[in-house]
Amino acid sequence: MHQQERPLLTIKNLNKQFGCGCSHCRDTQGHNLEDNYCPVCGTVYACRNVSLKVYPAEILGVVGESGSGKSTLLRCLYFDQDSTSGEGYIHGYNEGRTNIFTETSQQKNYIRNHLLGMVYQNPYLGLRMNFSSVGNIAEKLIGAGNRKVDFMAARAQELLAAVNIPTYRMKEAPEKFSGGMQQRVQIAKALSNNPPLLLLDEVTTGLDLSVQANVLDLIKVIQRDLKIGMIVVSHDLAVIRMLTDRTIVMLNGRIIEHGLTDQVLEDPQHAYTQQLVYSLL
Amino acid sequence: MEEIIRITGLNKYFELHNQNKRIRGCQDINLTLHSGGFVGITGRSGSGKSTILKCIYRTYLPKKGIIWYQSQIYGEIDLAQATERQVIHLRKQEIGYVSQFLHVMPRTTAREIVEQAVLDVGYDIGYARTEAVNILRHFELDEGLWDTYPNTFSGGEKLRLNIASAMVKKPRLLLLDEPTASLDHESKKNVKVLLEKLKNEGTSMIGIFHDLEFMEGVCDREFAMETGDFVI
Numbered sequence A: 001m002h003q004q005e006r007p008l009l010t011i012k013n014l015n016k017q018f019g020c021g022c023s024h025c026r027d028t029q030g031h032n033l034e035d036n037y038c039p040v041c042g043t044v045y046a047c048r049n050v051s052l053k054v055y056p057a058e059i060l061g062v063v064g065e066s067g068s069g070k071s072t073l074l075r076c077l078y079f080d081q082d083s084t085s086g087e088g089y090i091h092g093y094n095e096g097r098t099n100i101f102t103e104t105s106q107q108k109n110y111i112r113n114h115l116l117g118m119v120y121q122n123p124y125l126g127l128r129m130n131f132s133s134v135g136n137i138a139e140k141l142i143g144a145g146n147r148k149v150d151f152m153a154a155r156a157q158e159l160l161a162a163v164n165i166p167t168y169r170m171k172e173a174p175e176k177f178s179g180g181m182q183q184r185v186q187i188a189k190a191l192s193n194n195p196p197l198l199l200l201d202e203v204t205t206g207l208d209l210s211v212q213a214n215v216l217d218l219i220k221v222i223q224r225d226l227k228i229g230m231i232v233v234s235h236d237l238a239v240i241r242m243l244t245d246r247t248i249v250m251l252n253g254r255i256i257e258h259g260l261t262d263q264v265l266e267d268p269q270h271a272y273t274q275q276l277v278y279s280l281l
Numbered sequence B: 001m002e003e004i005i006r007i008t009g010l011n012k013y014f015e016l017h018n019q020n021k022r023i024r025g026c027q028d029i030n031l032t033l034h035s036g037g038f039v040g041i042t043g044r045s046g047s048g049k050s051t052i053l054k055c056i057y058r059t060y061l062p063k064k065g066i067i068w069y070q071s072q073i074y075g076e077i078d079l080a081q082a083t084e085r086q087v088i089h090l091r092k093q094e095i096g097y098v099s100q101f102l103h104v105m106p107r108t109t110a111r112e113i114v115e116q117a118v119l120d121v122g123y124d125i126g127y128a129r130t131e132a133v134n135i136l137r138h139f140e141l142d143e144g145l146w147d148t149y150p151n152t153f154s155g156g157e158k159l160r161l162n163i164a165s166a167m168v169k170k171p172r173l174l175l176l177d178e179p180t181a182s183l184d185h186e187s188k189k190n191v192k193v194l195l196e197k198l199k200n201e202g203t204s205m206i207g208i209f210h211d212l213e214f215m216e217g218v219c220d221r222e223f224a225m226e227t228g229d230f231v232i
Helices: A070-077 A105-114 A133-143 A149-162 A179-191 A209-226 A237-243 A261-266 A271-280 B049-057 B084-093 B110-121 B125-138 B155-167 B185-200
Strands: A009-018 A044-054 A059-063 A085-090 A116-119 A197-201 A229-233 A246-251 A254-260 B003-016 B021-034 B038-043 B064-071 B075-078 B095-098 B173-177 B204-208 B221-226 B229-231
Touching: A009 A070, A044 A070, A044 A229, A044 A254, A059 A070, A059 A237, A070 A197, A070 A229, A105 A116, A105 A133, A116 A179, A133 A149, A133 A179, A149 A179, A179 A209, A209 A229, A209 A237, A229 A237, A237 A261, A246 A261, A246 A271, A246 B084, A254 A261, A254 A271, A254 B084, A261 A271, B003 B049, B003 B204, B021 B049, B021 B204, B038 B049, B049 B064, B049 B095, B049 B173, B049 B204, B084 B095, B084 B110, B095 B155, B110 B125, B110 B155, B125 B155, B155 B185, B185 B204
Parallel strands: A059 A229, A059 A246, A116 A197, A197 A229, B038 B204, B038 B221, B095 B173, B173 B204
Antiparallel strands: A009 A044, A009 A085, A246 A254, B003 B021, B003 B064, B064 B075, B221 B229
């Protein structure tokens, strides 16, 4: 009989707001908001009671329109932004017993450097554009406690080769690369510490079709060969259909629907998801 | 013989919120399938045949009813209520679905598609490679096509690959949604041979076929559908 599965990541009631809130918007379950914005005090409720689980070697898709809270969710998970409230547990950290959002900055850095990888839509956020590609990867490895130059150089070369960066260009700075190459260097950097969880934020947006295809292939290979769990944020339903088994749909900071990806796309339940699916397919 | 599927009072309709409409899928479906059995469903287009299969496979969320399934990994389970993760595991290891259309990862070769199906069940790469070759050969897919991408294939070739990747897993339950619709006579014969082989090996099947002649000799029981209900 099947054993109970342990999630790699569990998020419970994650909230992120920009602004302090006021009596008009606080504790009203969002009834007084315009979408996710308080017209009185200007507070934006970017993530509201977001709960989700990611299992080992699984790719979870997150879809929704611009401003729905998808990227904020990832940035809270990667500690780029502090969450306002909520709980998060990673299986590889204190056996999933400690809320990662209430940890010290030092511990958050540890989690980020050892257990997470992040690929941003904008490579400028994930790479040091004037460092060499090898240097970018070494930076992440140093963050994870590595000090051996030979090891770091070899690891960087191995990863850059895996993402198809030609050997003779590995020492070049990403600022000289095309958008697709920059994304691939970002992916190599994110993978360098063998994270069990990879966060991918609109990684194919803005790339031309053939470059997009290369990046998608690479993600699928990583999932298949390295068995890494991933959260893939995208507003492109074709990308979600291709990569993911399960999908959540966000609107105005909330998860309004979740399900098996084929079910969400073929039998959407929520009015917004129906509108999204019927307009794009 | 033990039951593997028992569907009771299955109802499915589609609520289109933005058009304020409700579309009927199927209603009050009761169906039993015994282990190693083959049930055929016939009926006009739009009568709800595929809806039943998609509810079992959970591509559609049933509105009412129970889809009781005797699983190897979970024991007795109601597929209408199963969690997303349970359904994912069942799809990978026990339940196969073949439609008329091939949905695959682009830029994946025919050989890789079939191998991946075997790997999903948990077998090693060596076994997956052997099984992939055997089944591609059985379906007489030109060897020159094995390492190419299926988007260049003809309709019949795509379909044969689609059936091959579902059958290679030797699923416990196989759902067939008009898989032979656009196949030539020879390919249909190959499908039939393999279906009979799978049946003999214990795979239980529910299939939709327009070709009544094809169903003869394969199906143990046949249900005819009329706008959402069974007519027996």
